[in-house]
Structures are given as structure tokens and as C-alpha cells.
Amino acid sequence: MISTPISCTSDYYSGSDFDYDDDVVKAAPQHHCSLNDTNIILQTLIQNQYQQSSSNISSTNKIQQSIQLLKLVQEYDLSNEIFIRANAILHKFLLSTKCVNNIDVSILIACLSLSTKLSQHSTHSSIPLFNSDSLILNENMICNVLEWDIDMITPINYIEAMLLHVTDSSIRDRVRELTYELIVLCLTDVRCIDLSSDSLAMSCLLMTSELLDCCEIIPKQIFLYIQDKNSLFETSLIFIRQILVNILQK
Structure with missing residues (x-):
């Protein structure tokens, strides 16, 4: 499907400290916002995303x-x-x-x-x-x-929050299209079935940035805070990236 060479994304993997509000946010606003606003959105999404359990379904x-x-x-x-x-x-x-x-x-x-x-x-x-x-x-x-709660948090919520920082609409559309395609590849791969929406979203967005050679369009700061809050986040990004590399090279 895609033969673009894969480059290293290690520059994104470092920690940072941020303060967050406790407001419940379920979807990204439809306007440009600051890095701090985006970090608050992402944090509240993580706090409130639906946690799947595999107790009654394999x-x-x-x-x-x-x-x-x-x-x-x-x-x-x-x-x-x-x-x-x-x-x-x-x-x-x-x-x-x-x-x-x-x-x-x-x-x-x-x-x-x-x-x-x-x-x-x-x-x-x-x-x-x-x-x-x-x-x-x-x-x-x-x-x-589902008690009429069908608008649950998905990787889309995270992607749209981060895409608010891409002002060029044509580039934003290209990034969205390819990132969604990569998310679908993950969602139909058993190795990714129980991974969190934030890990899937950010890993696929990073991969898209590499494939389109536009790593500079998404501020790196919005990837920093989750690693500090979750020691498994960097591991998840690397794991998903390896899976995507394997799929794309077939």
C-alpha cells in the first residue's frame, strides 16, 4: 500500500510537566487553540475515555x-x-x-x-x-x-485536537486521511486490539508525519506530557510503530 521509508521518531519521546484542569472534554473544539489548551483537551480525553475490558469477549x-x-x-x-x-x-x-x-x-x-x-x-x-x-x-x-452513549471517545478525538495546530487545510486533510487509514490498520490487527485510543492516535499521527515528511507541522510538545504521566506510553508508541512498519512493508 505505502512504500515510503520509515525514519526514527525518537525525538518525540521525552518527558515534560504540565498542569491540567478537571473539566470533562469529549471532543476537540472546532477552532485553533494554544498548546496548553490542546494538552488539557488530551488529558481530559484520557481521563474519561471508555476503558475496554476483555473479560467477556476474546x-x-x-x-x-x-x-x-x-x-x-x-x-x-x-x-x-x-x-x-x-x-x-x-x-x-x-x-x-x-x-x-x-x-x-x-x-x-x-x-x-x-x-x-x-x-x-x-x-x-x-x-x-x-x-x-x-x-x-x-x-x-x-x-x-449502550444507554444512548454512542459518541464514545475514539482515536479520532485525539487526532482532531492535534490537527487544530495545522493551519494549511490541504495538508491537514492529507494528514487526517492517512492517519485514519493507519488507525484502521491497527484496529483490524489483533496485536493492537486492546491498546488505548490515545496510543493508537498518537502513534499513527507520528507515522503519518514521517510518511508525508511533515514532522514539523505538529508541535512536539503535545506528545510530551503523556509519557511523564504514563510510563507505558513510550513503549506503546514503539510497539504500534513496529506493527505499522511490518504491515506497510508487506
Whole structure:
């Protein structure tokens, strides 16, 4: 898919101290903000992101459902953004229901349909697999199981917060497109299935910056504070980068 050489990102891996507010922020604001504002956004996202548990569903099962979902996305020419949001809805639904082994394509379609209602950067058409009554029933069932909390935190929230610092809209769109593509690769790889949204987002954004040779467009300071707060963060970045290098070189 991509043959661009991979360069080292070790310059990003260092610690720093920041102070944070306790306000709950679920999505990035739609305007330019300071580095300190971005750090507050990222920190509150981490504090409030949905923590997945694999207690009642295996990684194999989750990845199989994600791959099946991706096939539908590709079949109906939907965007990576829609997949990422739908995948988060699907996994939360799988963790919330006892019928893990009875998920059929109608549930996947409903997750995609709900995701299209949340998408911000994607155009889409209707998904013509089921009649409207069936789709509405499945959407309502999923929303009821999830207590109508379908706009959960995904890697997209982190990416959009960091992209506020890219003022050139054409570059921002290119970075967004490739970063979302890399996130999809991770979300459909069993080695990444239980990694956090912040690690996935930042690792994929760093990789995108390398592949597009535009490392300077994202201020390095926004990558610094998490390592100081989480000793496993640098390890996660390196781990995800190795997986992406392996996938891209195939």
C-alpha cells in the first residue's frame, strides 16, 4: 500500500510537566487553540475515555467482528472515519451484551448507520441492506443497550485536537486521511486490539508525519506530557510503530 521509508521518531519521546484542569472534554473544539489548551483537551480525553475490558469477549472474537465490519465499509465505499466510530460502537455493544456469538450483519449495519450520524468529515449515502424499519429497530436496540452513549471517545478525538495546530487545510486533510487509514490498520490487527485510543492516535499521527515528511507541522510538545504521566506510553508508541512498519512493508 505505502512504500515510503520509515525514519526514527525518537525525538518525540521525552518527558515534560504540565498542569491540567478537571473539566470533562469529549471532543476537540472546532477552532485553533494554544498548546496548553490542546494538552488539557488530551488529558481530559484520557481521563474519561471508555476503558475496554476483555473479560467477556476474546480478542479473536473482537478482531473478527472488526474485520467483518471493515468488509462492509469497503463494500459500500464508506470512509475510514465511519469505520473507526462504528468499530467503537460495536466493541462497546459486544462488551455490554451477553449475545456475543450472535452478532449478525444487521447489527454491523446498524453500527455503521449510527456512525454516519456522528461523522464530521465524511460524506455518505444510505446503506441499502435492510429496510428502514429493521434498521431503526436495530439502532434503537444498540442505543438502549449502550444507554444512548454512542459518541464514545475514539482515536479520532485525539487526532482532531492535534490537527487544530495545522493551519494549511490541504495538508491537514492529507494528514487526517492517512492517519485514519493507519488507525484502521491497527484496529483490524489483533496485536493492537486492546491498546488505548490515545496510543493508537498518537502513534499513527507520528507515522503519518514521517510518511508525508511533515514532522514539523505538529508541535512536539503535545506528545510530551503523556509519557511523564504514563510510563507505558513510550513503549506503546514503539510497539504500534513496529506493527505499522511490518504491515506497510508487506
